[in-house]
Amino acid sequence: MNEFTQKTAYSELAKKYYPEALESLVNFIKINSVNDESTVSDDKPFGQGVRDALDYVGNLAIKLGFNVDWCDHYCTEISYGEGELIDIYAHADVVPVSKDWIHEPFGAQIEGDNMYGRGTSDDKGPAIAALYALKLLKDEGKLEGFKVRMVVGGNEELGSRCLEHYFNVMHKPYPKYGFTPDGDFPLIYAEKAICTYTHTFEIPGLANPFEWGDALNIVLADASITLDDISTEKLEQARYIYLENYPQANIKIEGHTVTFKGKASHGSLPWFGSNAGLHLLNYIARLRHIPELRSLFHLYHHGDGKRFGGDYKSDNFTDSSYCIGKIKYDGEKLTFYVNMRLPETINPQDACDNVAEKMGGEVKLLSSSEALVIDPKSDMVRVLMDAYQKETHDYTSKPLAIGGGTYAKESKNTLAFGSAFPGRDNRIHDNEEYISLDDFYNSIAIYAHGIVNLAKLVKKA
Structure with missing residues (x-):
């Protein structure tokens, strides 16, 4: 009982x-x-x-x-x-x-x-x-x-x-x-309202093609990549520096393969999770000196939209959420698949336009359900x-x-x-x-x- x-x-x-x-x-x-x-x-x-x-x-x-x-x-x-x-x-x-x-x-x-x-x-x-x-x-x-x-x-x-x-x-x-x-x-x-959009950036030379994540409504919890063009010594050094800045990060390096373990969380509560894909991209950004990627990490990884003016509210709801459940790279273009949840007063396309305006890249609304x-x-x-x-x-x-x-x-x-x-x-x-x-x-x-x-x-x- x-x-x-x-x-x-x-x-x-x-x-x-x-x-x-x-x-x-x-x-x-x-x-x-x-x-x-x-x-x-x-x-x-x-x-x-x-x-x-x-x-x-x-x-x-x-x-x-x-x-x-x-x-x-x-x-x-x-x-x-x-x-x-x-x-x-x-x-x-x-x-x-x-x-x-x-x-x-x-x-x-x-x-x-x-x-x-x-x-x-x-x-x-x-x-x-x-x-x-x-x-x-x-x-x-x-x-x-x-x-x-x-x-x-x-x-x-x-x-x-x-x-x-x-x-x-x-x-x-x-x-x-x-x-x-x-x-x-x-x-x-x-x-x-529950919406899905893609956010795409052209970033040639980032890595070999990869695809991380299985479901859009879960914080991406596992991400792995092989970086053959970077020495293992440099990878380990970057790991050490990364852990100084993010001591809770779970990073494993085996040879030239780097793996981040995050924490899954429901798409409506991404702030309770830890996005392994975003962390791994942030790690690569530091190695390859790609400030755009570092900026995306800081804008997205809290999941509440506050850092780009997307934290909408209404009489019924006190917040909005942005969960990245899948990340795909084809050798040229990097695409985030984002599960966005909004109060009943917000138009999903307007929210997507705000993302594009504040962060750049191409934003495409794939689906939305009314609140x-x-x-x-x-x-x-x-x-x-x-x-x-x-x-x-x-x-x-x-x-x-x-x-x-x-x-x-x-x-x-x-x-x-x-x-x-x-x-x-x-x-x-x-x-x-x-x-x-x-x-x-x-x-x-x-x-x-x-x-x-x-x-x-x-x-x-």
């Missing part, structure tokens, strides 16, 4: 589902469901691992007595009942893992109250908690008078093509109310807050406005409701991601209560 564990009617009902829910989560985590281009086909649009994960959760739902639509294998729709729609959106895909895990990233190892593994918190653990909340309500006869759908997607981490297919190709209807367990408790009423803001005084916010507060007795925590993007943006009348509890750092997108089992179990009761409260709104309308 932890500080959020309370004895309530729903928590007592949920207890009998704990062993089965835990077993289901272990099996789910053991599926490596990173999007895999090498195994993509018509019936595996996001690769074999994602297909296996979507199949697993669908077959589990059938076993639990729900209806399933496989949705062309873009997502798995789990449903029950008839009438006005209440939706839940979770995802089965996960971000890539590094070699720096202590626990097996797809091993679902349990130590004390914690289960370690990629997806335990983002988003397989919350998905299983929500599914067993539905099972509880079905068994108690509380899924009557409305239709509930739980849609488990396969591409949330790389653009949400799963829900785009669900709504725009399959033309599935939008819900009256919906939530996604892909954020924080108590709930998230506002999310920043999401739901009235914090709305009925939906009120009843979900009521469910959270009554299940946890936490009357202090307030509705949140965040930089992270959730599935809520892909639907309508939808917000993020859990599953990270206040004060928790579950290392989402980082090494050693985990979930507290007490938090996992508590979420079942909270989601059950929340669905019942939303159902009351539906029936009242």
Whole structure:
């Protein structure tokens, strides 16, 4: 038990589902469901691992007595009942893992109250908690008078093509109310606009071509390069000088190969990470005397935009963010791939124009999603807050406005409701991601209560 564990009617009902829910989560985590281009086909649009994960959760739902639509294998729709729609959106895909895990990233190892593994918190653990909340309500006869759908997607981490297919190709209807367990408790009423742009500079002779980084929404944590034209003595000397200026940097030199180890962090919070790619470019800039590169390091590496006038704010948001998740060099041009998150009042193209004006180079906006803001005084916010507060007795925590993007943006009348509890750092997108089992179990009761409260709104309308 932890500080959020309370004895309530729903928590007592949920207890009998704990062993089965835990077993289901272990099996789910053991599926490596990173999007895999090498195994993509018509019936595996996001690769074999994602297909296996979507199949697993669908077959589990059938076993639990729900209806399933496989949705062309873009997502798995789990449903029950008839009438006005209440939706839940979770995802089965996960971000890539590094070699720096202590626990097996797809091993679902349990130590004390914690289960370690990629997806335990983002988003397989919350998905299983929500599914067993539905099972509880079905068994108690509380899924009557409305239709509930739980849609488990396969591409949330790389653009949400799963829900785009669900709504725009399959033309599935939008819900009256919906939530996604892909954020924080108590709930998230506002999310920043999420944009991607490239920032390109012509820098011939920098090095041989290279490409660093796997995902745009994670701070680039590993970067390596071979500099055959520079003596090992000079490389070591430069390393010594660099560590004098940046004592926290992790630099390794083997022969002519230089490797920087940074710290991964979620794209919405780049200031909690350390960008290995930017550090390595800064190191090279000192060796090759390229002041432009040194300037880019100082402008970008904090990730908050303050050094180039990009730290926008609004009534709902106190900051903006710029995460470089990928860096590519073709022998002539150096390109940063930047995940930018902005308040609802800022036009993404204007923000890109500011970057180009202040830093030079060519800036191209690749994609953008609108910010999401739901009235914090709305009925939906009120009843979900009521469910959270009554299940946890936490009357202090307030509705949140965040930089992270959730599935809520892909639907309508939808917000993020859990599953990270206040004060928790579950290392989402980082090494050693985990979930507290007490938090996992508590979420079942909270989601059950929340669905019942939303159902009351539906029936009242």
